[in-house]
Amino acid sequence: NTKRQFPLTLKSTARGQYxxxxxxxxxxxxxxxxxxxxxxxxxxxxxxxxxKTERGTVYKREINIDKNIIxxxxxxxxxxxxxxxxxxxxxxxxxxxxxxxxxxxxTVHRVCTGS
Numbered sequence: 001n002t003k004r005q006f007p008l009t010l011k012s013t014a015r016g017q018y019x020x021x022x023x024x025x026x027x028x029x030x031x032x033x034x035x036x037x038x039x040x041x042x043x044x045x046x047x048x049x050x051x052k053t054e055r056g057t058v059y060k061r062e063i064n065i066d067k068n069i070i071x072x073x074x075x076x077x078x079x080x081x082x083x084x085x086x087x088x089x090x091x092x093x094x095x096x097x098x099x100x101x102x103x104x105x106x107t108v109h110r111v112c113t114g115s
Contacts (some may be wrong), residue, residue, distance in 0.1 A: 006024070007070060011068065013091075017062045018061045020059040025055075026055070033050070034052055035049065039084060041081070043066065043074050043078045044066045046073070047060070047062045048060070050093065
């Protein structure tokens with residue numbers, strides 16, 4: 001139930017921003033799907049962007065909570081921002097080893113031959 005009777009009081013407004021450029025070798029590939037999520041409402045905004053590049057990924061997250069007192073009728077807006085911000089599928093970049101890469105073949109060889 002997301003209906004509130006009383007305001008939610010935060011210590012302060014909040015701003016968070018994270019920008020990462022992840023570079024990987026040709027033996028790996030990024031399997032995380034590209035994402036561009038943006039939500040702006042009466043409480044603030046959230047944006048999450050995951051873009052694949054030739055050798056990796058650009059990962060950006062930004063959240064702004066513009067109010068420190070969230071009124072009961074604004075709580076759903078606040079909750080929607082938090083649901084996106086804390087959703088695990090937007091908090092990770094998954095990388096896998098490319099089958100057939102030299103490193104992968106060497107690893108398989110060591111496992112099979114014990115060398």
